[in-house]
Amino acid sequence: MATKICDTCGERIDFDAKRHGSTGECPRCGELLRFSDPLPRPHKKTQQSAPSEVKIFLFGCSTVVLLGFLSCAGLIMWGADIERRQNAGKTAIERQFSNWDGSHPAVVSAVKSAMHNPNSFDHVKTQFRETDSQLVVYMTYRGTNAFGAVVTNQVIARLTKSGQLVSIDAN
Numbered sequence: 717m718a719t720k721i722c723d724t725c726g727e728r729i730d731f732d733a734k735r736h737g738s739t740g741e742c743p744r745c746g747e748l749l750r751f752s753d754p755l756p757r758p759h760k761k762t763q764q765s766a767p768s769e770v771k772i773f774l775f776g777c778s779t780v781v782l783l784g785f786l787s788c789a790g791l792i793m794w795g796a797d798i799e800r801r802q803n804a805g806k807t808a809i810e811r812q813f814s815n816w817d818g819s820h821p822a823v824v825s826a827v828k829s830a831m832h833n834p835n836s837f838d839h840v841k842t843q844f845r846e847t848d849s850q851l852v853v854y855m856t857y858r859g860t861n862a863f864g865a866v867v868t869n870q871v872i873a874r875l876t877k878s879g880q881l882v883s884i885d886a887n
């Protein structure tokens with residue numbers, strides 16, 4: 717047996733499966749109807765397409781997130797690689813100097829502590845040479861003196877090769 721729901725009155729009509737596809741009258745309202753599959757089928761197409769659209773959307777999102785992550789990681793690795801290459805060619809002594817302005821931190825700090833106005837310190841240039849036992853640093857800098865005038869000075873600092881300050885003198 718199969719079942720047909722009348723489109724007009726909603727009557728539930730049981731019919732022999734052999735009559736499938738034939739026509740007949742509804743016993744309740746007399747409407748001419750075709751015996752066919754009884755209950756409305758679930759809308760498979762829409763039920764399936766919704767989740768797959770969601771899946772595509774989520775896949776798209778995760779792809780964007782992944783690509784963003786990979787490009788960030790790539791930039792970080794690229795930056796680290798540049799830094800590694802910059803340091804690779806340097807000697808242990810060269811690495812003591814600032815990558816930023818070429819100054820030697822121990823010399824800068826000694827000069828600032830002796831300045832009338834340490835905040836006015838402005839590094840100009842630093843040069844150095846190595847002797848057999850020492851590192852000699854020549855640093856030029858600007859700063860305001862006790863009278864508030866901006867003056868340029870140079871110091872000669874002697875350091876151990878490991879960067880410990882031994883002496884510092886005005887040039």
Ligand SMILES: [Zn+2]
Nearest residue numbers: 722725742745
């Ligand atoms: Zn009917």
